[in-house]
Amino acid sequence: MLRVYLEGFLEAAAQLQRGFRDPEPPGAGRREAGLPVGWVAASVCCAVDHLMLRVYLEGFLEAAAQLQRGFRDPEPPELPPQPGRVAVVTGGTEGIGLATARRLAALGMHVIIAGLDVETGWAAVGTIRKETLNPQVEFMPCDLGSMASVRRFVARFTGRRCPLHVLVNNAGVMMVPQRLTVDGFEEHWGVNFLGHFLLTVLLLDALEASGSPGRCARVVTLSSATHRAASLDLDDPQGSRGYSAHGAYAQSKLALVLFSYHLQHLLAAAGRHVTANVADPGVVNTDLYRHVFWGRGPIKSLLGRWVFKTPDEGSWTSVYAAVSPELEGQGGRYLHNEQETPSLAVTYDPHLQRRLWALGCEMTGVPDVTEDLLPGASNPGPRTSEGSVSH
Numbered sequence: 063m064l065r066v067y068l069e070g071f072l073e074a075a076a077q078l079q080r081g082f083r084d085p086e087p088p089g090a091g092r093r094e095a096g097l098p099v100g101w102v103a104a105s106v107c108c109a110v111d112h113l114m115l116r117v118y119l120e121g122f123l124e125a126a127a128q129l130q131r132g133f134r135d136p137e138p139p140e141l142p143p144q145p146g147r148v149a150v151v152t153g154g155t156e157g158i159g160l161a162t163a164r165r166l167a168a169l170g171m172h173v174i175i176a177g178l179d180v181e182t183g184w185a186a187v188g189t190i191r192k193e194t195l196n197p198q199v200e201f202m203p204c205d206l207g208s209m210a211s212v213r214r215f216v217a218r219f220t221g222r223r224c225p226l227h228v229l230v231n232n233a234g235v236m237m238v239p240q241r242l243t244v245d246g247f248e249e250h251w252g253v254n255f256l257g258h259f260l261l262t263v264l265l266l267d268a269l270e271a272s273g274s275p276g277r278c279a280r281v282v283t284l285s286s287a288t289h290r291a292a293s294l295d296l297d298d299p300q301g302s303r304g305y306s307a308h309g310a311y312a313q314s315k316l317a318l319v320l321f322s323y324h325l326q327h328l329l330a331a332a333g334r335h336v337t338a339n340v341a342d343p344g345v346v347n348t349d350l351y352r353h354v355f356w357g358r359g360p361i362k363s364l365l366g367r368w369v370f371k372t373p374d375e376g377s378w379t380s381v382y383a384a385v386s387p388e389l390e391g392q393g394g395r396y397l398h399n400e401q402e403t404p405s406l407a408v409t410y411d412p413h414l415q416r417r418l419w420a421l422g423c424e425m426t427g428v429p430d431v432t433e434d435l436l437p438g439a440s441n442p443g444p445r446t447s448e449g450s451v452s453h
């Protein structure tokens with residue numbers, strides 16, 4: 063009985079979500095008359111914080127789907143051992159990142175945790191070494207909110223002449239109050255997007271040198287269902303005209319999907335043995351919710367074990383993307399529950415991907431190689447994109 067009600071409830075909730083996207087009937091140019099759910103939803107959203115509601119709706123739907131998934135008692139993906147392979151996991155000191163580092167270490171990988179806090183970082187290393195009996199786990203400081211720190215990390219890493227087979231862009235901040243990184247960027251944009259953008263671009267040589275035909279190196283970047291609620295404002299990506307913590311987080315996660323797809327296009331065009339995919343962990347019980355009003359409160363404690371994944375479950379998709387043989391040579395995918403899932407339609411827009419990439423290069427001070435690798439993509443000209451993208 064519970065499952066039947068849950069299915070009905072999920073369908074109704076999905077329709078509400080669909081209403082936000084303002085769907086058209088097949089073959090019709092105009093919407094039918096009546097009182098569409100989308101109109102009602104949009105009106106409610108105008109009256110409150112539009113972005114906040116959309117972000118919560120996406121999270122809520124995801125949590126409801128997980129409750130349903132919990133009934134099926136899913137198993138972690140079975141993956142082959144990875145001896146001799148090296149992974150860097152950003153934010154591997156806590157939450158999903160720690161669980162990811164632990165699983166990769168358990169598969170025999172040499173894991174380097176790139177993180178903020180030295181003490182927490184080495185504590186995580188100690189725990190993982192003890193649990194997995196793998197001594198090849200280490201910590202290297204890297205503050206993604208500081209371009210100088212990212213560059214120092216890469217210089218230290220490349221100075222060791224160590225191969226790099228997997229980069230997991232996991233670290234993140236969510237719904238923080240409006241504040242700036244040391245470089246003066248809005249924190250979601252600076253840490254979640256620009257920090258990972260620069261780190262990835264600077265590590266590409268190491269990844270390319272370590273990938274081989276039939277055994278590509280891999281870049282795995284974490285996004286979130288909330289990317290579907292986002293709008294990307296390329297003219298004002300840091301919200302200087304009006305800040306919404308919910309909008310800023312969702313926008314950074316949308317940017318990471320576009321970034322990952324464009325990276326895949328560049329890698330394929332250059333014939334590199336490196337792939338780039340996106341991992342969506344679902345709704346996971348971690349401290350990421352520390353800035354959400356109900357995040358640490360009774361609702362999370364009460365419902366956490368039912369609707370949230372554990373950090374270990376939350377790591378399954380990242381680890382699958384990092385090492386699964388099924389994904390050998392496959393890039394440009396949005397993975398959720400270890401399966402390819404469509405991301406927001408606008409993420410597939412190559413013009414938008416190109417413009418975001420150019421902005422990332424400009425803001426982080428790295429050369430843009432798109433023109434050389436994807437001729438014709440360099441000057442897309444004006445184009446109206448689907449979704450809530452502002453140009």
Ligand SMILES: NC(=O)c1ccc[n+]([C@@H]2O[C@H](COP(=O)([O-])OP(=O)(O)OC[C@H]3O[C@@H](n4cnc5c(N)ncnc54)[C@H](O)[C@@H]3O)[C@@H](O)[C@H]2O)c1
Pocket residue numbers: 152153154155156157158159176177178179204205206207208231232233234235236253284285286287342343344345346347348349350351
């Ligand atoms: N928890 C969820 O429900 C959920 C849902 C969707 C996506 N995600 C994504 O999963 C990833 C991991 O989140 P989590 O839930 O484990 O959160 P968490 O707060 O437990 O971990 C975040 C990690 O990022 C690190 N970090 C934060 N700022 C940093 C900086 N400036 N430099 C380097 N590291 C920094 C933290 O130290 C921490 O290790 C994030 O990218 C998040 O957006 C999480």
